[in-house]
Amino acid sequence: MVYVGRHLDRLGSYAQLSMWERQVLKIWIVEQVDLTMIWRYTSLGLVERFEDSALGFAITHGQLKQAMLHAGYRVRNMEADIWLFDLPADEETVD
Secondary structure, three states: OOEOHHHHHHHHHHHHHHHHHHHHHHHHHHHOOHHHHHOOOOOOHHHHHHHHHOOOOOOOOHHHHHHHHHOOOOOEEEEOEEEEEEEEHOOOOOO
């Protein structure tokens, strides 16, 4: 279930997650989100991927976006409420 719009899309909703939920979400981002995934999925797609994962649970769109920012990911594009991410600066590769 993806919650988008109004108060459920606010980044501040991340604070409503328990410490355990934040840790699980952080671990999932670190272990699962890579260059291929962020180029394939929008922020909404990442919410669905997390919720469908083995450790997943229902989160809001705003909670995912804030968790990605906490993990160091940068926003590449904000199209309305839908975001596209870039890798954290320390993970960029130089050709």
